[in-house]
Amino acid sequence: MPVTPNNPPCPAYRASEKGSFAWDTTARRWPVILTSVIDDMCKAYAKETDDTKVKEGKAIVEGVSTLKYEIEHDRQIRPLKEDGQPDVAVWNQQIATYFPNSTWFDGSWLYNECLMYRRLRELYNLSTTWKDYDPFLSQKNATFKGSFGAVFELAQKFSKLLDAQTEEQNQILFHELMQVCLWGNAHDLSLLTNMSQEDIRNLQATGKEKLEEQEKNIVVNDIDKVWNHVKGLKNARVDFVLDNAGFELFVDLVLADWLVQTKKAEKIVFHCKTIPWFVSDVIEDDFSNLLESCFNPEFFASCSPSQDDVAALQALASRWQDYIKNGQWVITSHPFWCSGLAYRHLREEAPELFADLANNSQLVFFKGDLNFRKLTYDCKWPVTTPFNTALGEDLSEHFTSICSLRTNKADVICGLKEGVQEKIEQTATPLEWRCGGKYAVVEYSSGKPE
Template identity: 50%
Template sequence: MANSDITPNNPPYPAFRATNKESFAYDTTVRRWPIIIDSAIVDIQKTIDEVEKSDEKKAKEGTLIIQALEDLKKELAADAPLRPIKDNHSDTDKWNTHLQTWFSNCTWFNGTWLFNECYIYRRIYEIFNLSTHWQKYDCFERQKINTFRGSHAAVFDLATKMPGLIDPANASSLEKLELIYHELIQVCLWGNATDLSLLTNMSKEDIQRLQAVEKDRLAERRQYILADDTQKVWEALKRKPSGVNRVDFVLDNAGFEVFVDMIFADWLLQVGLADKIVFHCKEMPWFVSDVMPKDMPLMFQCCLDEDFFAEENKTEADRRALMIMVKRWQQYVQDGVLECRSHDFWTYGLSYWYMKSEAPDLFEDMKKAKLVLYKGDLNYRKLVFDCDFPVTTPFKEAIGPAMANDFTHIVTLRTNKADPVVGLTDETKRDIESRATRQEWRFSGKYAVVEFN
C-alpha cells in the first residue's frame, strides 16, 4: 500500500475491529469494556458512600456520573455511532477533528479497535470533566493502589538488591554493568505484565508469577522472548552522546511496573549510563492502570508509609532499604534529574506513525534522547499501527517512516497481550505457531518481545 493511501482508519494491513467475532477486539468490546465500566461504577459508589454526609452536592452529582456510565454501556451494546467529544479539554478539538476526518461513519464495532479503545477512555474522562465536583477524580486509583499493595514481595526484594546493583565497584567494569543490565532489562520487561485493563482473566497467583524477580525465574522466562534485541540495546545504551545523556521512558502501568521502571532508571543514573531521565505519562485516567503525573508521588508516598505493605516477613532492614531508595528518587525529582511529563498526544486514538505531524513539539524533543523505551502493550500497538502485519515484518518497517528514520534509538519492551506482533524470524514463526495457540502467544502475556530500531 502506498503511504498516501494510509490513514488512521486504513492502516498498511487490515485493522483489528470488533466486527470480527473471533477477534480479541470483539471480546474487548462486548465483555472487557463493560467489566471495566462496572468497576468504575463500584468505585464511584464507594466514594459517594464515604462523602454523602459531608458533601451532599458531590454525592448527588456522583449518582449522575454513574448514570452517564450506564448510558455509555448502553451505547456500546447498541453499536451506536461514535459522537463528538463534548467537553472543553485541551485535546477536544483534536479529538473531534480526528473523528470527523477519519472516523465520521464509525460505530463502536466497525471503527478500528485502537481508536475505539482510546475513545472509550476519552468518553469516560469527558463524564468527569463535565462535572463540578469530580473533575480531578481518578475512578481507577483504588485499583492501582490495591494492586501495588499486593506486589510487596517483589518490591522489597528489589529494594534490598538495589545497593548491590549500584555498588561503585561495578561501575568501573563494563562487563559487570552488562551482566546487571541484562537482569534489569528483563525485570523491566516482565514488570509490564501487571496491566489492570487486562487482568479480568488472571488470578493473583498468575500476577505474582509474572512479577517474580529471582534470577532463575528470569533465566527461565528468557525462552519466552520471541524477538530479543537486548544486546543491541546495550550497545546503544553504553555509548556516551555528545549532548545530554538522556533516556526517556514512555510509561505504561502505574504501581509495580513503574516501580520497576524507577529501579532501572535509578540504576542508569547511579552508574552513569544516563544523566537525565524523562518519564512520559498520560494526562488523564487511561486504560485503567496507566501512569498519570499524580501517580508518581503517590507511589513514593505508599512506599514510605510503613503500614502500606502488609508483608509479615519484612524486616527493619527491608523497610530501611526501601526508604533510602525512594527518598533518593524523590531527590531526583526535586533536582530535575527525573522529570515526569504528560502530553495530549499520548491519549489520542492514533498510531505513533502520526507523532511528527500531530505533535511536532513532542517529536522534536524526544529526538534529543539517547534512547527511548516504549513500555507495554498499548505503546506497542500504537508503534506498529495496531494492524495485522505479517509477524515477520521488520520492526523498523512496522513503526513507519517518520519514526524509523528520525528515531534511530527506539526500543519496545512488551509482553504480548494483543494481536499485533512483528519482528519474528521465519524460524521463530514456524516454531511458535507449531507449539502454541494464537491466543496463548499473542494474548496471554506469557510471551514477549524486546525490539530495537
Template identity: 45%
Template sequence: NNSKIAANDTDKIWKIVSQLKNGRVDIVLDNSGFELLQDVLLAHWLVAVGVASKVVFHPKRIPWYVSDVTNDDFHWLVNVIRDPSLVNATGLSASDEAALKSLGTKWTALLADGTWELKDELFWTGPYGYRYLPTEGKDAWEELIKSDVVIFKGDLNYRKLVYDLEWPVSTPFVDALGPVASDPRAPAIVALRTSKCDTIVGIEPTRAEELFALRKDWTYSGQYGVIQLSPGRWTGKF
C-alpha cells in the same frame, strides 16, 4: 524464560546502552503499581552507574486503562517509598524500612534537581498512532529526539507504535514504525511488550512457524513477549 520471548534484541540494545555516558533515556510508561516500581528502579540504576544523567518519564494525563501511570501515581509511589507508613506497611524490618526511606529520599532529590523529570504530553492520551508523532505530537517528538534511547512499555504502546495493523509477522520492526524510525534525528526506540493482541512484527519466519505450531493464539495469549529495537540515529554505530 527466553523461550517466551518471540523476538529478542537485548544484545543490540546493550551495545547502545553500554556506550552511553551521562546520556538521556526516556521511558514512555505503561502500568502503575509493581511495574512502575521496576521502571523507577531501572532509572535509578541508569543514573547510579553513569549511563544517564537525565531520565524523562512520560505518564498519561488520563489513563487509557485504569492501571496507566499518571503524574499522581508516580509521585504517590515515590512518597510511599520515602515513607512506608503512608500505606500502613507492616512486616518490614528496620533495615528494610531504612533502605526504602533512603531510596525514596534519593528519588525525591532526583526529581527536585531535574535529573528525573515527568512530561505528560497530551499526545499520549490522544487517538493517533505514534507514526504521527512528528506531525500531530510535535511537542512530544521534539522531546524524544533529545533522547539517546526511548523505551516504550507495554502492549498498548506497542500497538500504537506499529499503527495496530495486521502486518505480516515478519515485517521488520523498523519498517512498521514508519516516520519515527526513518527521521534522521530519531533516537533508539526500544519496545518491551507482553503480547496481548494479534498485531505483532519483527518475528523471524521460522520462529513464527514454531510458535504458531505450539499454540495458534500465541500472539494474544499474554504468554509471550518481545524486546525489539529500532536503532534510529545509532544505526551503524554499534
C-alpha cells in the same frame, strides 16, 4: 490510499470480527472495566455529605452506564461534548473525518479503545466536584501492594549505591533489569481478566533462574542490541514513555536509577498520561503516590515486611526523591499520549514533542502493550515484518534509538524471524502467545546515525 486512523498500513483489527481478541475485548472486557468504575463511583459518592458531590456522582454513574449500553449494543460513536478541554475539537474532527459512521464494533479497535477512556473522562470533566478524581486509583494501590514480594526483593538489592562495576558486570545487571522491566508489564489492570494473580507473581519473579526460564518466551529479543547502544552512552538523556503505575513503574525507576548511577544517563524524562487511561497507566499523581507508599510503613504493613525491608525501600525512595528534586529525573505529560492516534502521526500532531524526543534523547523506552500497538499502528502485519518498517520512516529514521518492552496482550506482532511463529504454535495457540501476556518482545530500532 494515504495511511489514516481508519486505514492503517495493513488491515486494522476491528471488533466486528466475531471471536477475535478485539471482539472479546469490546464485548466482554470493556463492560467489566466500566462496571468496576460504576462500583467505585457508587462507593465514592456514598461517603460524601455534600449534596452537589452526591448528585454529580450519581450523574457520572448514569453516564458510565449509558456508555456501557452504547458499547454493548454497538451504537454509532458520537462526538465528544464540550467539556472544557482543548482536545475536544481534535477528537471531533478526527471522528468526523475518519469515522463518520463507525460503531463501537466496526471502527478501528485501537481508536475506539482510546475513545472509550476519553468518553469516560468527559463525564468527570463535565462535573464541578469530581474533575480530578481517578476512578482507578484504588485498583492501582491494591495491585502495587500485592506485588510486595518483588518490591522488597528489588529494594534490598538496589537500595545501596552501586560499587564500581566492570563492563561485564554492568552488562549482566542491565540484562537482568531489562527482563524485570519487561515482565513487570504483566501487571496491566485493563487485562487482568485474562491472568490470575499467581500468573502475575510468577512473571514478576526476579531470581536469575526464573528470568532465564522466562527469557525463552521472549519471541523477539533485542536486549543485546539495546546493550550495545547503552554501553556507549555517557551522561545522556534517556526517556521512558510509561505504561502501568504500581509495580511496573517501580521497576522502571529501578532501571532509571541504574542508568544514572552508572553515568550512562545524566537526565531521565518520564512521560505520563494526562488523564486516567487504560485503567492502570501512569498519570503524574501516580509518581507521588508511589513514593508516598514507599515511605509509609503502614502501606505494606499487612504484608508483614521486616524492618530491613522497610528501611531498604525507604532508602531507595529517598534517592529517587533526590533525583526529582535536583532535576535529574523529570516527570512530564503531553496530551498526544492520550489521543487515539498511532505514533506515525506524532510529527504532524505534536511537532514540539516529536522534535524534543528526536533531537534531545539518546534512547526512548516505550513500555507496554498499548505503546507497542501505537508504535506499529495496531494492524495485521505479516509477523516477519521488520520493526523499522512497522514504525514508519519518521520514528525509525529521526529518533536516535527506540526500544519497545512489551508483554504480548494484543494481536499485533512484527519482527519475528522466519519459522519462529510455526515453532511457537507447536505448543501455544495464536491467542495464547499473542494476547495472553505470558510471551513478550523486546524490539529495538537503532534509528538515525549518531
